[in-house]
Amino acid sequence: MATQIDALEPLPLPEGPPERRLPPRQWIRENLFGSIFDSVLTVVFGAFLAWAAYRIGKFVFVDADWEIIRRNLTTLMVGSFPRTELWRVWAALFVLAASLGFGAGAVGAQRRREVAEGRAEPAPKGVAARRLAPVVILVSVLLWFSGSLENLLLVLAIAAVGAVSNVVGRRTPRRLERYVPLLVLAGILIAFLIIVAFGGIKWNDWGGFMLTIFLAVGGILLSFPVGVLLALGRRSSLPAVRIVCTAYIELIRGVPLVALLFMGVFMLGFFLPEGVARPDTVVRVLVALVMFTSAYVAEIVRGGLQSVPAAQVEAAQALGLSPYRTTRQIVLPQALRSVIPGLVGQFISLYKDTSLVFIVGLADLLTISENITKQPDFLAQGLIVETLVFASFIYWTGSYWMSRESQRLERRLGLGER
């Protein structure tokens, strides 16, 4: 295989000399004060970092007035969701913990089997704890702000459910492995239905962090099929299809998300004939997000399709498979496997981009962070810094955690391929 100089993943470095374990003094001397220039850098950066850490620490623990977060935590998390129906959210969280824990357990079992068969390397000790660290930190901070014992107990119960289902998941027999993804997705759907169905709260009353998650998950789920179709269309041999799909993708990618949000919020009503009921804002925003994300997903999937060697297609044709079956059974499975990291990356971007609904006034986490500073008790005290820091923290932990998982996933898939 020719060296792909335009590939961008860092090539795995060849085995170098074994790592030297240096005693502390020598380590400091080499890594921090290796040369005069190095020493100057260390001093300057060290001073700067110490000062920055001091200022930030002082702000977070001493100066800031976190009362506004404490009082408005529920609003920040779920917006104007009726407080009497909050049990639905908790129930959904239980279901989610169960299904995701189960899925994680099954994946762990698969991994262990691979290690036993020598196809993969065992993970170093303590990795599981490190992996969950961002989530644990986030939940702890939220619990600290909520200050309610009941919430703490609920969270512990959810964690317990997750742990138990993890154990159950590890016992999955091999032949049932293929149904695990379905079960996980079913769990997510059930959680969704708990909140929405049976006299529940429809999604245009959702708000806060819950709305952010909903928009991100809904966006990526809905844009996936559209993106795959667009990618296939862009590679089609029919010029008409190819041109239309390419035009759509390039058009959407050339335009900022804000413009699409405007289009959805301001213009969608005009596109519908007179009698049809107008969709509410959340639906419109979702449509705009799906239109936007599907173009990027299409590009990612297209990259994956291109990575499938032409020989596979030729072999399929030699075997007499129709183009449809070739695509479905030969090309797509291989292509989709390699695009999973890219898709996760796109999901992370979408998770952050949902903050843009602030501009169209939808009550997501960022909008509410700004709105609560207008409450009479908190008005004109400059608390916007506290709320923005809090919102940043939530976005950061989610995004950081997911990107770490994505890197692990990438490494795992890469290993499997060799």
Place this chain on the structure above:
Amino acid sequence: MRGIQGWALGVLLAVALFVGAGCSLGGDDDDNGAAATDTGEGEAGGSQEGGGSLLQEVIDRGTLRCGVNDSVPGFGFTGEAGDPEGFDIDFCRAVAAAVLGDAEAVEFTVLTAEQRFTALQAGEVDVLIRNTTWTSSRDGTEGARFLHTTFYDNQRMMVPADSGVQSLEDLDGETICVLAGTTTELNLETVFQARGIAYEPLAFEETDPLQEAFIQGRCGAWTSDASQLAGIRSNWPEGQGGPEALVILEENMSKEPLGPLVRDGDDDWADAVNWAVISTIAAEELGVNSGNVQEMLESEDPEVLRLLGQPAPAEAGGTPEPFDAGLGLPADFAVQVIEQVGNYGEIYDRHVGPDTPLELERGFNALWTDGGLQYAPPYR
């Protein structure tokens, strides 16, 4: 690979179910709204007029969709429980009480100044009650129709008390904060250009950054409707000097009659909403309020009886049947409005009156009999 097929199948299934669930449950018609229309539908017999009108659609739907503001203290803001409250909100509820018999059968949509007209034009809200000023160009080009003015307001300027500014001329060269997309922006430009006062505008989409900029001295003056300025000033925290730290200049920069809007081209709906609003003023004129409306059903005054939809004795010029003005509203709509929401005076005092933090005197908004401009056309 097996795993991938499972995933792909699972994702497609999830998407299908998701869309299905969303379409059937996340649409506009849902279980919640249906239950709310049971009260007061008894005398709905004479109200099914206007086949293609929004009036019929709202009645069928069972909820009123109202476009509102959520950031103006007193008029439209989010209360402690997370629900909208305010002067404009109460008029939304009054319309719902009149048309549907239930003041709580309202779906509030928060709109920014920019979105409000397009939202109304595109049919996402049935009525817009969002401290919107009635101007000719809005009537003409926005595809909207303004109804009875609920609040006569003026545009004024607010400055820090220690700035020493006493008149608009003193603001020469100043940076002035204003909310984008409002008549305020246009008026500021017109008035200052006419008087030859130089200034720099700073127009924000949202009130929050605007407020922050004003506090930090980024701009030296803030112009808006006097009612909004009063609300903001009333909430000014003690840490920043309290309300005394701000001064609202007396000069009126423009007339700002605020009222509800509906879409152009639907007279039946417009009439129904209009009279729902007017009924509150008529009630105050006749001395009917939420406390005494039940007794007033037995009143001797034929005007009161007509308003409340009660049969009046023929000798006094009344009719043996309840008066039906042909508006498409139930005969006792005014009773529902007054009982569930209140008359104009009650609504005013509840949200913006002298006893509220806004401390706004009735002024131009008093009844015509008290020297103000609120005047209800006769209900007959």
Place this chain on the structure above:
Amino acid sequence: MTAAAPTTARKPPLWRNVRVLRFVLQAVFLLAVGGLLLYLVDNVVGNLERLGIPTGFGYLDQPAGFAIPDSDFSSAQSLGDALLVGVQNTLKVSLLGIVLATLLGVAIGVARLSTNWLVRRAAALYVETFRNIPVLVIILFWYLGVVLRLPPIGDAFEISGVTVISNRGLVVPWFDQVGGALLFALIALFGLGAAAAVWAWRGRRFDRTGQPHRRLLWAGGTLLVLLAIGFFATGSPWAVETPERGERSTTGGFRLSPEYAALLIGLALYTASHIAEIVRGSILAVARGQTEAANALGLSGFQRLRLVVLPQAFRISVPPIANQYLNLMKNSSLGIAISYYELTKITRVSIAQQAPAVQAILLLMAIYLLISLAIALVTNLVNRRLSLKGRR
């Protein structure tokens, strides 16, 4: 081989003929897409007419009715002119943002591979922080939490004659035209031509003799000398204007509005973190043998970076960095949240001042598309010039 009997060319039946099928499928597809588009356009036009809203683009000629801060735009000028000012502002923040983000991003990307542990960690911390926070949050934070908290104009921080810093802007001395500049402009053009000639000459000399060309110094020097001569020869047509602090604003000099500053800083910090990752990846992608060879030749770390690694890494990194430039330009639309009058904000304001929403937003998208295509074109050119001949 025996002579085969002439075969009659028999075409497959229509319903199995690939050519026919292809044609039919494309026709059906185009009909479907075209039909959908026509239906949507029909709805839009119908709705607009029903509501009495104009359907053409004539609204662009109407007076704007709003003023734009930081510019000479008057409210009597047309909406079309307002949009042009918006485009100008978008480009102002995008171009400078691209420059800053690149400088910062390359520096941090290189720092992530430093031998100094502290520097490495600090750079990693920077990247991990800014990559995971939404750019809008960063911009809002800089505006509401930092820039607005600069001292108000009454207490502005001043270095007399040099700069005035307050939350109404940062002002620096700038040039003010006091005389005829046409002659100077001509001399400047001539200077550019001369510099290009010097550049080419030094390049040829290098090709011939192999001596270091230092053409940047030579060309730059030529340009500067000619500009200086031109400046004084035409009677100093530019004077330096120092900022003065007034009671409410500053006069003179060049003012960076707080909104512009916050948007610029936010965009630059965010994009720089992405560029740093790309730079790091591309440096790592340069074959290790190159580094070892450079070390074997005795090049210092700095020389190795500048002469061997970076040029190769640069070639690899151009497409992803170009993508980041596009993202920065598109993210400039977030200026609307802090009231910076770039294109999106002006479109929003014009919609509120009775411009028809449908046309305005379509125009907005078209303009962004044009700018994106322009940037993509330039970067494609650069990419093509850099790509190795014979590969790909």
